[in-house]
Each structure stands twice: as structure tokens, then as C-alpha cells.
Amino acid sequence: MFDANNRGVLELSRRPGNDICADCSARDPEWASYNIGIFLCARCAEMHRGMGSHISKVKHIRHDRWEESQVQRLCEVGNSVAKAKYEKRVPPCYRIPNEMDCDALLEEWICAKYQREEFYRMERQPFMAGHTEGYLMKRGKEDPRYYPRKFVLSEANDTLKYYVDEKKDPKSSIKVSEINVSFAPPKMEKKSSFQISFVNSAGLTRHLFVYHDDPQTAVNWYNAIRCTKLHRLQIAYPTVSQAQLVNLLTKDFIHEGWLWKTGPRPTDAYRKRWFTLDQRKLMYHEEPLSAHPKNEVFLGHEGYAIRVGVPAGVRDQKYSFTLWTPERWFYFSAEAAVDRDAWIQAISSVIETPPTPQEVSMAARMVRKRGIFSSR
Ligand SMILES: [Zn+2]
Structure with a gap:
């Protein structure tokens, strides 16, 4: 049954701000979260459902029935107001995904916004700590198997180090300001993976392939590297604008x-x-x-x-x-x-x-x- 409430939701979905998905900016979203009060594309709506209905309750704007109070909620909030709240403190180094990006980046963005509320509570941003350490699965240089390796990222030293034996010196110490990271390139066939590329002391490019089973951990590492790199570049190039430096942080392969x-x-x-x-x-x-x-x-x-x-x-x-x-x-x-x-x-x-x-x-x-x- 298509009633006045459905017509109300449809009318709201065409308003500026609501005409693109609140999370990935895809055009003409057909879903909405009626407790948060936002319009979503089908893919992001599915990810909202994955967080559980205690976080987000989604419905189709045409195929589902709407209560008057739910329409009211969408009217009061809407995508622009929600963005001002949930994205209030997104640091410039954080990669905001769009509809072209992989599932892990988009899912973690959505969980960070609504479940962990990382962007209006600064203390909840692990990637901004300036120091990150933990285990990542790293592919062997000559050996296609992956092994757990301890990685340490230090903003103070501008280094990313990894250890084969933690009691010994690091196997490699890489200058963060000179690396590129490509998130989940399709060839790795792993959802929460990334490729770190840098030019070694001999002037040759080296690629490291790493992943973590937990997408949140992998995306945190990725954004921590981006944030470290931005802060180091800001020191190295004090006159270059932040927007230009952000553009240099990481690039997926063309x-x-x-x-x-x-x-x-x-x-x-x-x-x-x-x-x-x-x-x-x-x-x-x-x-x-x-x-x-x-x-x-x-x-x-x-x-x-x-x-x-x-x-x-x-x-x-x-x-x-x-x-x-x-x-x-x-x-x-x-x-x-x-x-x-x-x-x-x-x-x-x-x-x-x-x-x-x-x-x-x-x-x-x-x-x-x-x-x-x-x-x-
Ligand atoms: Zn979307």
C-alpha cells in the first residue's frame, strides 16, 4: 500500500543532501535508516543492517510501510544534519570512501561513524595516536606464504618497522613519508589487505603485501599510516596547503x-x-x-x-x-x-x-x- 507516509518519504528523499547516499555519495538512494534519520543506497543499507537494529533500522523508501513518526524523524534529521553530527571531526588524513571503494573501507567507515562514534568523540580515533604496533600477516619475499610479523609505526621517527625476530633488530625500517599504500588491490584476493610500496636504499621499488583478518584493524593501520604521513609532510612542507598534502598520502593503483x-x-x-x-x-x-x-x-x-x-x-x-x-x-x-x-x-x-x-x-x-x- 502506497499511502501519505510513503509519499512523504519519497518527497524527503528528493531534497538536496538526501538525494545522495549519506555514506558513499551514490546518487538517488532508495533506502533509509529511520532511527538515525538518513537516506542510503542499497549497498550501504546492507552494511547498516550488518551493525544490528540496535544501531540502525533500515527500510526501503517505496517497498516498505512507513509510520508517521519515522517520516517525522527523517524530516527532522536528513543527510546534511546527520553529516554535521557524525562526521564532525573526521581528520583530514582519514580516507573517506565513495561508492567505487571496496567493502572493507566502506564498512569500517560506516561502523566508525555510527557504531563506534569515532568522529564526534576524538578520544576514539586510534589512527591518530602517533604510534601503532601489532601483528600483521606478511607475505614472504621469496615465499608465497604469509607469516605473522610485528609492525611498529612511529610518527616521531617517521618509520614503519617490522620484525622477524622481536629480540633482534627490525628486518626493515621504512620512511613513512616516502611510502605509498594501496588498499586491498584485487590481485591480493583478501578483503582486509594492503600493499606497501617504497623505494629502498638501492633506489629500487619494494612491495610488501600484508593483511589482517579483522577489517577494523587493517583499516586502522591504513589510516594510521596516512595520518603519520600527513603529519610528517606538514613538517617537511610547511608552506604547502593541507589539501595538497592530503592528496599525496596514499594512491590506489591507476x-x-x-x-x-x-x-x-x-x-x-x-x-x-x-x-x-x-x-x-x-x-x-x-x-x-x-x-x-x-x-x-x-x-x-x-x-x-x-x-x-x-x-x-x-x-x-x-x-x-x-x-x-x-x-x-x-x-x-x-x-x-x-x-x-x-x-x-x-x-x-x-x-x-x-x-x-x-x-x-x-x-x-x-x-x-x-x-x-x-x-x-
Ligand atoms: Zn552508499
């Missing part, structure tokens, strides 16, 4: 997947490699979870171009494309036209924009191994 690469001679074979586009760095690896890339190329702006096909004389596979850099040309081939086009679009989006000063300094740190790209 694109990843298998490609074949070949050299300039018609006799050169195509080799299958796992490619990762991490900001302006195009890396290729033996396997998706390799500890190091076999090589990496910095993608600049002037003198860079990408086109479908390969020049005459270069062995052509069906879905080939060419990347021009000032130093040399690279020849790739994808498994299908759709993959090739996705790579061309991803790389184009990077090389169309001039690099920032921070990106130029990253390029300077990368070891240049001229010629190796084609021969390995």
Missing part, C-alpha cells in the same frame, strides 16, 4: 594487469609480465605479488606519447601498442582490445598532465637502468 612486452628487433619474443601503474611509475613484475618490479619507468609529460599498434619492423601481436618516452620506445601487447584500450587510456591520463615537483623528485630517486627494459 591500473594493473597482464601485458606482453617485446624488444625492438623482429626476432625479440613477447614476454608476459604483470604491469602496475602507480601514479607516474609504470612497473612490470614476474608475478602479481612479486616483491620487486623487474623494471620501472617514470612517466613524464613532454616527449611522452602512446598509440595503438607498433612501428613497421617490430613484431606485432594482435592488440599491440607503443609507448614513446624521450629515452626509448616500448612495445606492448594486451590480451584483448578492451584491455589494450584501458591501458592506453590509463597511461594517457598520466602523461597528459605535467608532473608536480614531488613527482619529479621521485623520478630522480628511481634507478635508471637504460636498456634493461627490453632485454629482460
Whole structure:
């Protein structure tokens, strides 16, 4: 039965603020939490249900019956008022997920807002402590198994350390201000995982793959690293705006997947490699979870171009494309036209924009191994 209360809910759902999901900003939400007083998309409504009805009671705005008092509650609160309350003290370093993000980030955001009330009670923000330690499951460097390793994050020292044997020195001490963290890249096939990438003392990129069974712990680690990095960058670059620094904290990979690469001679074979586009760095690896890339190329702006096909004389596979850099040309081939086009679009989006000063300094740190790209 569609009555006056249903019409009231529908009318409220079209008001500015209520026309996007309160938690992930998806358009035209069709659900509502009638005790909190907000409109939600189907995915977030399901996550609200997961917290239990003592936290959030959800209904469909058209398919369920509505009581007058429930409509009244939605009218009094609504998404804008709820946001002012539940997101009052979201620190700038916290990653606020959107509809494109993975379940773990979105679920923890919702639980942090309504169940743990982390954003209007500052003392409940574990990621802001400046020091985090605990166990994460870390993939072996040469060994695909995961082992529990103690990790210690210190804002005062700008370090993330991990230990194989806690009585000994750390196995590795990484500068937090120079790392990137990609949350739950699909290749890891684990919901609460992340990949930490940094340039080691030899100038080579190293990847660490870690996870924790508890999504709350994993997301806390991720945001703790972001917060530590922001505070360190604020010290290092006092004149750069906070918004610009927040943009440098962590970046999910722009694109990843298998490609074949070949050299300039018609006799050169195509080799299958796992490619990762991490900001302006195009890396290729033996396997998706390799500890190091076999090589990496910095993608600049002037003198860079990408086109479908390969020049005459270069062995052509069906879905080939060419990347021009000032130093040399690279020849790739994808498994299908759709993959090739996705790579061309991803790389184009990077090389169309001039690099920032921070990106130029990253390029300077990368070891240049001229010629190796084609021969390995
Ligand atoms: Zn949503």
C-alpha cells in the first residue's frame, strides 16, 4: 500500500543532501535508516543492517510501510544534519570512501561513524595516536606464504618497522613519508589487505603485501599510516596547503594487469609480465605479488606519447601498442582490445598532465637502468 507516509518519504528523499547516499555519495538512494534519520543506497543499507537494529533500522523508501513518526524523524534529521553530527571531526588524513571503494573501507567507515562514534568523540580515533604496533600477516619475499610479523609505526621517527625476530633488530625500517599504500588491490584476493610500496636504499621499488583478518584493524593501520604521513609532510612542507598534502598520502593503483612486452628487433619474443601503474611509475613484475618490479619507468609529460599498434619492423601481436618516452620506445601487447584500450587510456591520463615537483623528485630517486627494459 502506497499511502501519505510513503509519499512523504519519497518527497524527503528528493531534497538536496538526501538525494545522495549519506555514506558513499551514490546518487538517488532508495533506502533509509529511520532511527538515525538518513537516506542510503542499497549497498550501504546492507552494511547498516550488518551493525544490528540496535544501531540502525533500515527500510526501503517505496517497498516498505512507513509510520508517521519515522517520516517525522527523517524530516527532522536528513543527510546534511546527520553529516554535521557524525562526521564532525573526521581528520583530514582519514580516507573517506565513495561508492567505487571496496567493502572493507566502506564498512569500517560506516561502523566508525555510527557504531563506534569515532568522529564526534576524538578520544576514539586510534589512527591518530602517533604510534601503532601489532601483528600483521606478511607475505614472504621469496615465499608465497604469509607469516605473522610485528609492525611498529612511529610518527616521531617517521618509520614503519617490522620484525622477524622481536629480540633482534627490525628486518626493515621504512620512511613513512616516502611510502605509498594501496588498499586491498584485487590481485591480493583478501578483503582486509594492503600493499606497501617504497623505494629502498638501492633506489629500487619494494612491495610488501600484508593483511589482517579483522577489517577494523587493517583499516586502522591504513589510516594510521596516512595520518603519520600527513603529519610528517606538514613538517617537511610547511608552506604547502593541507589539501595538497592530503592528496599525496596514499594512491590506489591507476591500473594493473597482464601485458606482453617485446624488444625492438623482429626476432625479440613477447614476454608476459604483470604491469602496475602507480601514479607516474609504470612497473612490470614476474608475478602479481612479486616483491620487486623487474623494471620501472617514470612517466613524464613532454616527449611522452602512446598509440595503438607498433612501428613497421617490430613484431606485432594482435592488440599491440607503443609507448614513446624521450629515452626509448616500448612495445606492448594486451590480451584483448578492451584491455589494450584501458591501458592506453590509463597511461594517457598520466602523461597528459605535467608532473608536480614531488613527482619529479621521485623520478630522480628511481634507478635508471637504460636498456634493461627490453632485454629482460
Ligand atoms: Zn552508499
